[in-house]
Amino acid sequence: MEDLNNKVVVITGASSGLGAETARQLVAQGAKVALGARRMDRLKELVAELGPENASAFAVDVTRQTEVEAFVADAKSKWGKIDAMLHNAGVMPLAPLAMKRVDEWDQCIDVNLKGVLYGIGAVLPIMQEQGFGQNLFVSSVAGHVINPAGAVYCATKFGVRAIAEALRQEVKQYGPLRTTILSPGAVDTELPGSVKAEGVHEAIAGFYEDQAIPASSFGRAVLFALSQPADVDINEILFRPTKQDM
Numbered sequence: 581m582e583d584l585n586n587k588v589v590v591i592t593g594a595s596s597g598l599g600a601e602t603a604r605q606l607v608a609q610g611a612k613v614a615l616g617a618r619r620m621d622r623l624k625e626l627v628a629e630l631g632p633e634n635a636s637a638f639a640v641d642v643t644r645q646t647e648v649e650a651f652v653a654d655a656k657s658k659w660g661k662i663d664a665m666l667h668n669a670g671v672m673p674l675a676p677l678a679m680k681r682v683d684e685w686d687q688c689i690d691v692n693l694k695g696v697l698y699g700i701g702a703v704l705p706i707m708q709e710q711g712f713g714q715n716l717f718v719s720s721v722a723g724h725v726i727n728p729a730g731a732v733y734c735a736t737k738f739g740v741r742a743i744a745e746a747l748r749q750e751v752k753q754y755g756p757l758r759t760t761i762l763s764p765g766a767v768d769t770e771l772p773g774s775v776k777a778e779g780v781h782e783a784i785a786g787f788y789e790d791q792a793i794p795a796s797s798f799g800r801a802v803l804f805a806l807s808q809p810a811d812v813d814i815n816e817i818l819f820r821p822t823k824q825d826m
């Protein structure tokens with residue numbers, strides 16, 4: 581395994597859940613992390629916990645392209661390089677299509693798909709110029725399996741996998757640029773809170789309560805993908821709680 585000491589990792593959606601836990605695990609390995617999300621109070625608490633010599637915070641709404649560009653530029657100027665970017669910010673507003681929750685359709689597509697595209701757009705020129713870099717994308721079991729109430733969320737997570745695979749194929753000429761898709765099953769985070777639709781919210785809360793595994797599972801998968809030598813590209817990791825059936 582390669583040493584992660586002084587590797588610089590940019591993380592969207594770092595204010596809670598998978599992003600925050602991964603930041604903790606990375607800093608424990610000696611990495612530096614640039615944390616982005618909308619809730620700056622949460623990010624500041626995390627920077628205080630990790631130490632300002634190891635972590636920086638930036639307020640970013642990933643649905644706004646100029647903010648994503650500013651976040652990535654800030655990370656590069658603070659830390660001098662970007663070894664990897666974890667495109668992690670996401671929402672999961674599950675609901676049957678017949679409920680016609682148009683605002684949630686828009687939000688889900690804007691955060692989970694357009695936010696990811698804006699992240700690539702911001703970081704790729706830096707990685708091309710450096711001649712190295714790794715983009716890690718957070719899809720889901722819902723990027724492999726479709727369920728009722730999951731139409732839009734699944735579409736975004738299938739879409740993330742399509743974008744990541746296209747990126748993998750497109751960047752060969754720029755040096756060792758690697759592309760990793762992480763597809764977790766139920767992991768204990770704040771994500772079920774983004775399910776607001778009556779009936780669905782209760783079902784998802786119960787499912788997570790029964791089955792979800794700790795966020796440390798995800799952090800270990802990220803560390804595994806990041807710790808490979810430059811000629812090894814871990815393209816996809818799909819994992820579930822052992823209890824989870826679908």
Ligand SMILES: NC(=O)c1ccc[n+]([C@@H]2O[C@H](COP(=O)([O-])OP(=O)(O)OC[C@H]3O[C@@H](n4cnc5c(N)ncnc54)[C@H](OP(=O)(O)O)[C@@H]3O)[C@@H](O)[C@H]2O)c1
Nearest residue numbers: 593595597598617618619641642669670720767769770771
């Ligand atoms: N937990 C699971 O079971 C699971 C399973 C499969 C995939 N995933 C995926 O994992 C990723 C992380 O989710 P999580 O489980 O850690 O949930 P979480 O605890 O709710 O974290 C979601 C993160 O996304 C950020 N975010 C949401 N909207 C944003 C926006 N417009 N701009 C910037 N940041 C935004 C939130 O920060 P702010 O609210 O502070 O902006 C938060 O930091 C998501 O892509 C999710 O789809 C999770």
